[in-house]
Amino acid sequence: MQFHLNGFQPGDPEIADPADxxxxxxxxxxxxxxxxxxxxxxxxxxLTLAAQLAQFPDIKTCIVEQKPDRLLVGQADxxxxxxxxxxxxxxxxxxxxxxxxxxxxxxxWKPDERxxxxxxRSGRVQDVExxxxxxxxxILNQARIHDGFLDVMRKAPAKLEPYYSRRLxxxxxxxxxxxxxxxxxxxxxxxxxxxxxxxxxxxxxYVVGCDGARSIVRKSIGRELHGDSANxxxxxxxxxxxxxxxxxxxxxxxxxxxxxxxxIIPREGGYMVRLYVExxxxxxxxxxxxxxxxxxxxxxxxxxxxxxxxxxxxEIAWWSVYExxxxxxxxxxxxxxxxxxxxxxxIFIAGDACHTHSPKAGQGxxxxxxxxxxxxxxLAAVLRKQCAxxxxxxxxxxxxxxxxxxxxxxxxxxxILASAAKAGGADAAKTQDYFVRxxxxxxxxxxxxxxSVLTGAATHQYLAExxxxxxxxxxAPVIRLxxxxxxxxxxxGQADGRFRxxxxxxxxxxxxxxxxxxxxxxxxxxxxESPVRRYTPAGADIDSVIDMRAVFQQExxxxxVEAMPALLLPRKGRYGLLDYExxxxxxxxxxxxxxAMRGIDRKAGCMVVVRPxxxxxxxxxxxxxxxxxxYFDGIMLPAR
Numbered sequence: 001m002q003f004h005l006n007g008f009q010p011g012d013p014e015i016a017d018p019a020d021x022x023x024x025x026x027x028x029x030x031x032x033x034x035x036x037x038x039x040x041x042x043x044x045x046x047l048t049l050a051a052q053l054a055q056f057p058d059i060k061t062c063i064v065e066q067k068p069d070r071l072l073v074g075q076a077d078x079x080x081x082x083x084x085x086x087x088x089x090x091x092x093x094x095x096x097x098x099x100x101x102x103x104x105x106x107x108x109w110k111p112d113e114r115x116x117x118x119x120x121r122s123g124r125v126q127d128v129e130x131x132x133x134x135x136x137x138x139i140l141n142q143a144r145i146h147d148g149f150l151d152v153m154r155k156a157p158a159k160l161e162p163y164y165s166r167r168l169x170x171x172x173x174x175x176x177x178x179x180x181x182x183x184x185x186x187x188x189x190x191x192x193x194x195x196x197x198x199x200x201x202x203x204x205x206y207v208v209g210c211d212g213a214r215s216i217v218r219k220s221i222g223r224e225l226h227g228d229s230a231n232x233x234x235x236x237x238x239x240x241x242x243x244x245x246x247x248x249x250x251x252x253x254x255x256x257x258x259x260x261x262x263x264i265i266p267r268e269g270g271y272m273v274r275l276y277v278e279x280x281x282x283x284x285x286x287x288x289x290x291x292x293x294x295x296x297x298x299x300x301x302x303x304x305x306x307x308x309x310x311x312x313x314x315e316i317a318w319w320s321v322y323e324x325x326x327x328x329x330x331x332x333x334x335x336x337x338x339x340x341x342x343x344x345x346x347i348f349i350a351g352d353a354c355h356t357h358s359p360k361a362g363q364g365x366x367x368x369x370x371x372x373x374x375x376x377x378x379l380a381a382v383l384r385k386q387c388a389x390x391x392x393x394x395x396x397x398x399x400x401x402x403x404x405x406x407x408x409x410x411x412x413x414x415x416i417l418a419s420a421a422k423a424g425g426a427d428a429a430k431t432q433d434y435f436v437r438x439x440x441x442x443x444x445x446x447x448x449x450x451x452s453v454l455t456g457a458a459t460h461q462y463l464a465e466x467x468x469x470x471x472x473x474x475x476a477p478v479i480r481l482x483x484x485x486x487x488x489x490x491x492x493g494q495a496d497g498r499f500r501x502x503x504x505x506x507x508x509x510x511x512x513x514x515x516x517x518x519x520x521x522x523x524x525x526x527x528x529e530s531p532v533r534r535y536t537p538a539g540a541d542i543d544s545v546i547d548m549r550a551v552f553q554q555e556x557x558x559x560x561v562e563a564m565p566a567l568l569l570p571r572k573g574r575y576g577l578l579d580y581e582x583x584x585x586x587x588x589x590x591x592x593x594x595x596a597m598r599g600i601d602r603k604a605g606c607m608v609v610v611r612p613x614x615x616x617x618x619x620x621x622x623x624x625x626x627x628x629x630x631y632f633d634g635i636m637l638p639a640r
Contacts, residue, residue: 002270008317010072027161038204039063045351045368046210047149052376054156064166074318076365082444084135089495092148100138110428111257165192171220215353221334227327235298237319245309332396355403357410377612456618463606466598477592482580500610511563521565531632556585
């Protein structure tokens with residue numbers, strides 16, 4: 001898609017009239033007096049969490065925001081491959097793919113050895129390695145990401161809308177109260193015209209602070225962000241410009257001899273571009289605001305770095321200056337480390353409220369949304385009495401460790417880019433090498449959760465070497481048996497709070513009386529110890545809690561769908577209609593054999609258990625019924 005040709009216009013570019021793109025959003029009236037979950041902040045983390053909880057009409061959720069309306073311009077823009085996988089689970093990846101800029105290659109520029117005051121291209125690399133994800137790394141205005149989540153919320157069973165113009169005053173909780181009580185009291189102040197100063201009070205079972213680096217929720221639980229500033233000022237601006245720089249439509253890392261670094265990020269629409277410009281070294285304790293840096297200063301610095309190329313800025317859509325700093329809080333909930341065994345969390349923080357860093361690695365928005373995806377399904381499972389409240393301890397344990405890795409990575413990467421502040425100046429070869437070596441991290445696919453109640457031991461990892469326990473479920477192309485449609489196996493994992501069990505069959509006929517797949521289906525359907533029977537509520541669809549899928553080794557025309565076990569053709573809904581989308585075969589015609597691609601043991605097969613946030617929880621032998629039951633018994637509560 002091409003747009004912004006005659007000037008930047010926020011909103012949906014498919015709407016012809018710019019005035020129609022900016023429709024008002026938000027809930028009317030006063031906030032509810034009692035809710036199950038109160039979310040503070042309509043940034044990426046808050047909206048991800050709200051969109052997840054909106055899938056459950058039996059959970060009363062409220063999200064509040066101090067700003068008067070939805071975001072329209074600026075802020076973050078990088079969307080990692082892993083985040084695109086998550087967007088598909090929420091149902092709006094196709095829209096993002098259509099509208100966004102795709103980052104296909106990254107170029108590197110350094111000082112010209114013959115004329116150091118100018119720059120020359122030093123390298124070009126593929127941005128994401130082949131096969132890392134079925135989705136690309138893309139660039140799209142954060143406001144449009146917000147719009148995607150807001151649409152999901154509106155269309156969801158809970159029909160959720162944010163309450164804007166609410167300033168958070170304070171949060172108080174009773175740590176000794178019963179988990180079922182609405183024991184967290186939150187006071188809000190209206191800041192909208194005509195109601196300015198009016199106070200509102202909400203009582204909630206859980207509160208989640210997604211309210212940014214100056215988080216009031218974080219302060220209410222006594223947490224602080226710890227870390228140091230790197231004492232560097234950078235400018236960022238989205239511009240419509242005319243230039244003879246040849247790589248203006250490539251992501252480009254430019255290091256000059258004396259003027260510092262410039263990062264070019266092409267933006268959606270084919271014309272706009274984002275510039276990250278290294279400005280100055282700050283004194284210890286100095287704030288960038290003290291420098292009174294203007295937009296003209298940022299443009300002038302970018303021009304000096306780009307020499308001998310020209311830059312004629314026609315319009316600035318958005319700009320800002322900021323200081324690089326990496327800060328992290330020690331825990332993401334309100335329970336002191338020493339009281340984990342005796343106290344349950346009630347207040348959580350996510351996103352910038354927990355961790356802050358530079359934007360140049362493109363991780364801030366992505367990691368914030370993954371925080372919320374991790375927490376959302378856990379809150380839903382506890383509130384719906386599928387899991388014990390102690391499960392909520394796992395949120396801070398898992399995500400704080402991920403944030404620590406992000407902070408360490410960002411500190412090193414920001415230091416490499418800040419060439420002007422380092423003795424010896426730029427090292428283009430080191431920059432390119434570091435970028436390539438850390439590609440999986442920047443793609444968002446390197447997260448690896450440690451062993452826990454949710455993440456099993458790697459005893460049987462050899463059965464599925466490509467589905468690493470604790471890492472995200474790496475999708476692969478398959479053919480759906482019921483209709484021969486080419487699909488991606490991982491796309492069965494929607495953001496609906498369900499666990500998935502993918503059973504990979506040995507080479508035998510899966511329909512045969514003594515097959516391993518039939519034995520597994522019989523156990524799950526009939527055995528008293530079956531987690532499907534134990535944790536599925538009476539009257540609910542058989543796959544409403546644990547969704548069983550099977551993958552066969554045969555070409556799809558060799559198998560008869562009607563001969564398969566009944567659990568793989570479950571009757572669902574009020575009419576008992578058959579679900580034909582539970583079985584898959586390798587896409588051999590296209591040369592995609594999922595068993596070979598993901599290192600599945602062809603002789604033995606295996607089970608891969610996938611958590612509701614798309615991370616591999618366990619890998620087990622197909623006949624390890626006790627191991628499968630034990631995994632779910634350690635997490636879930638018997639169905640009501």
